[in-house]
Amino acid sequence: MQIQAEERGWLRLRNAFSTLMENRNFLGFLLVIPAEAILFIFLAYPFILGLWLGFTDTVIGRKGDFIGVGNYVSLLKDSTFWLVTYNTFLYTIVAVLFKAILGFVLAIILNRDFKAKGLVRAIILLPWIIPTALSAIVFWWLYDSTFSAISWSLIKMGLINHKIDFLGDPTNARISLIVANVWRGIPFFTIGLLAGLQTIDPTLYEAAAIDGAGSWKRFRRITLPLILPLLAVITTFSTIWTFGDFQLVWVITKGGPANATHLFGTLSFQRAIPGGHFGEGAAISNFILPILVLCVLISFKYLKRED
Amino acid sequence: MARVILENVSKYFNEVIAVKDFSLEIEDKEFVVFVGPSGCGKTTTLRMIAGLEEITKGNIYIGDRLINRIPAKDRDIAMVFQNYALYPHMTVYQNLAFSLEMRKLSKKEIDERVKEAADLLEISELLHRKPKQLSGGQRQRVAVGRTIVRKPQVFLFDEPLSNLDAKLRVQMRGELKKLHERLSSTIIYVTHDQVEAMTMGDRIVVMKDGLIQQVGKPLDLYFHPINKFVAGFIGSPTMNFIETELIGSENRLFVQADGFRLRIPEERSRNLQNHVGKKITLGIRPQDLSKASAPVEGETIEALVEIIEPIGNEIYLDVKAGRDSLIASVDPKTRVIPHQKILLQANLENIHLFDPDDEKALL
Numbered sequence: 188m189q190i191q192a193e194e195r196g197w198l199r200l201r202n203a204f205s206t207l208m209e210n211r212n213f214l215g216f217l218l219v220i221p222a223e224a225i226l227f228i229f230l231a232y233p234f235i236l237g238l239w240l241g242f243t244d245t246v247i248g249r250k251g252d253f254i255g256v257g258n259y260v261s262l263l264k265d266s267t268f269w270l271v272t273y274n275t276f277l278y279t280i281v282a283v284l285f286k287a288i289l290g291f292v293l294a295i296i297l298n299r300d301f302k303a304k305g306l307v308r309a310i311i312l313l314p315w316i317i318p319t320a321l322s323a324i325v326f327w328w329l330y331d332s333t334f335s336a337i338s339w340s341l342i343k344m345g346l347i348n349h350k351i352d353f354l355g356d357p358t359n360a361r362i363s364l365i366v367a368n369v370w371r372g373i374p375f376f377t378i379g380l381l382a383g384l385q386t387i388d389p390t391l392y393e394a395a396a397i398d399g400a401g402s403w404k405r406f407r408r409i410t411l412p413l414i415l416p417l418l419a420v421i422t423t424f425s426t427i428w429t430f431g432d433f434q435l436v437w438v439i440t441k442g443g444p445a446n447a448t449h450l451f452g453t454l455s456f457q458r459a460i461p462g463g464h465f466g467e468g469a470a471i472s473n474f475i476l477p478i479l480v481l482c483v484l485i486s487f488k489y490l491k492r493e494d
Numbered sequence: 495m496a497r498v499i500l501e502n503v504s505k506y507f508n509e510v511i512a513v514k515d516f517s518l519e520i521e522d523k524e525f526v527v528f529v530g531p532s533g534c535g536k537t538t539t540l541r542m543i544a545g546l547e548e549i550t551k552g553n554i555y556i557g558d559r560l561i562n563r564i565p566a567k568d569r570d571i572a573m574v575f576q577n578y579a580l581y582p583h584m585t586v587y588q589n590l591a592f593s594l595e596m597r598k599l600s601k602k603e604i605d606e607r608v609k610e611a612a613d614l615l616e617i618s619e620l621l622h623r624k625p626k627q628l629s630g631g632q633r634q635r636v637a638v639g640r641t642i643v644r645k646p647q648v649f650l651f652d653e654p655l656s657n658l659d660a661k662l663r664v665q666m667r668g669e670l671k672k673l674h675e676r677l678s679s680t681i682i683y684v685t686h687d688q689v690e691a692m693t694m695g696d697r698i699v700v701m702k703d704g705l706i707q708q709v710g711k712p713l714d715l716y717f718h719p720i721n722k723f724v725a726g727f728i729g730s731p732t733m734n735f736i737e738t739e740l741i742g743s744e745n746r747l748f749v750q751a752d753g754f755r756l757r758i759p760e761e762r763s764r765n766l767q768n769h770v771g772k773k774i775t776l777g778i779r780p781q782d783l784s785k786a787s788a789p790v791e792g793e794t795i796e797a798l799v800e801i802i803e804p805i806g807n808e809i810y811l812d813v814k815a816g817r818d819s820l821i822a823s824v825d826p827k828t829r830v831i832p833h834q835k836i837l838l839q840a841n842l843e844n845i846h847l848f849d850p851d852d853e854k855a856l857l
């Protein structure tokens with residue numbers, strides 16, 4: 188009698204278990220746990236730690252205490268911080284604008300039929316494939332005040348008569364960095380937009396041609412509206428990366444001259460690692476957060492409207 | 495005024511010859527159908543007329559103008575594409591209005607023309623929708639609507655019904671035909687479907703491998719195909735072709751097949767004298783074979799029924815006569831069972847004979 192009851196209990200448990208396992212929600216939850224755990228350890232944990240550090244006075248070698256918004260208040264009074272904010276916005280807006288325009292133009296050119304199309308498309312990808320640190324070093328050389336190949340060629344061509352001080356002058360340094368960033372970022376736009384352009388049915392252009400639209404009208408009325416959602420997404424991504432840029436700047440100028448090229452990323456690193464002020468460094472990078480969230484919200488909102 | 499004339503038009507894609515020496519005069523207000531199997535050059539020809547494809551050789555005239563070098567937008571033509579090519583980001587209204595906007599018509603006139611076309615095609619309720627929200631048939635109407643707002647001289651249709659289900663296709667066939675009468679303009683219509691060609695065309699151009707095979711009125715093509723290809727392409731089920739020998743006994747000629755012989759009508763015999771004793775291809779349509787009651791020498795065929803396909807208004811019988819397989823389309827009330835022997839009466843007036851070498855029809 189008792190054994191039977193026990194068996195019945197066991198059976199019921201098994202039934203309950205298998206019902207549970209057939210439940211989509213529960214099983215789905217179970218299956219994503221490993222992925223969630225990995226994401227948590229490698230993304231959420233450092234992210235939350237960074238947030239927390241921004242509210243402490245942690246310095247290297249000493250566990251800090253919670254100091255509320257102390258770091259943020261002192262940063263807002265720091266003129267270097269304001270300069271860096273200006274730099275970052277300037278850098279991002281100008282670089283993203285040029286990347287978008289040049290990348291789009293290149294994508295349109297590559298979308299045409301020509302010989303060796305595959306090869307050219309592969310070459311276009313190069314700036315994107317080469318490790319940033321490496322291409323940064325190449326730019327550093329190109330911009331060197333004595334060994335610059337650019338200065339050398341221009342002098343040889345007789346266009347200038349003295350070497351350009353690419354990185355010593357604040358304006359030159361900013362332009363130089365933006366050029367390097369644009370060079371590196373164009374392929375992302377080009378390849379992304381090219382993929383988008385290729386999904387546009389070519390008969391649409393033929394229909395439009397018969398309907399009386401010239402090439403500008405076809406671009407304006409067919410290509411642009413159809414590619415705009417993709418352009419918005421790509422621009423958002425590019426904005427996020429450019430805003431948080433670090434490698435190019437750190438290798439080429441280290442933020443100089445006179446902080447003219449310091450960005451949030453480099454200043455945060457400089458204060459936190461060489462400077463030892465973890466708390467302050469974290470607070471600087473936390474300033475990026477609301478701006479990027481805003482970026483993402485705008486582009487998502489735009490995408491929703493398109494649908 | 496909107497005649498379309500093609501003079502020895504050819505199109506080469508590198509080595510591939512898509513269209514060769516295409517010559518045709520299309521009358522004003524005529525409904526001409528290009529028909530042929532896939533890859534025979536129908537679309538290419540249409541695209542050359544539209545100005546979407548360069549003309550390798552030859553001349554095309556619309557009205558009195560040589561249009562070889564005139565861009566598509568100035569040719570005064572409109573085209574319905576096989577996939578409709580509706581602008582996916584525009585509403586139906588904007589799709590219809592687009593060409594008028596490009597031609598800088600006033601807002602008021604655009605509105606009038608769009609509404610008029612929408613009324614005609616019964617798509618007024620759909621004007622605010624995007625193409626994605628339309629059914630196949632509705633999209634097709636919008637595509638047609640987009641062409642008629644312009645009131646062009648010539649309409650070009652590239653297989654516009656091939657993406658619709660069978661029932662809708664039949665319905666749209668009739669509607670397009672009616673539309674042609676209302677618009678009274680020239681239509682060039684491309685299809686691979688011979689039924690569509692037969693039912694819609696004033697005149698049909700049968701093509702194969704880039705070459706025109708025959709041009710004619712639907713029933714002319716049906717009753718007087720110029721070669722074996724046209725004979726086989728037009729009509730359903732396909733014409734039966736049987737390899738036979740032309741034999742003469744007394745003053746009468748017969749085609750001798752493996753399992754039967756048929757008499758050639760006397761008035762045709764005279765032209766066939768120098769084929770006597772040679773191989774000849776007999777062509778006979780399934781509709782020209784019916785059930786016979788008694789055997790008649792040279793007129794009936796004794797055959798074995800293999801497969802029975804009742805269609806409704808007729809029954810298709812796959813039969814075997816000697817070595818040869820034939821299809822007969824018989825009266826739906828005919829009672830037959832598989833493996834039964836059947837006697838078929840051939841309608842000798844309608845038999846076709848082809849030279850087995852060049853496949854041309856023999857009178």
Ligand SMILES: Nc1ncnc2c1ncn2[C@@H]1O[C@H](COP(=O)(O)OP(=O)(O)O)[C@@H](O)[C@H]1O
Nearest residue numbers: 507510511512531532533534535536537538539
């Ligand atoms: N753009 C092109 N490049 C190369 N060959 C083509 C091109 N367009 C069509 N062809 C070839 O030309 C021939 C005719 O094609 P098409 O006019 O599309 O035939 P249809 O419309 O009768 O099916 C085919 O052999 C096809 O492969």
Ligand SMILES: [Mg+2]
Nearest residue numbers: 533536537538
């Ligand atoms: Mg085609």
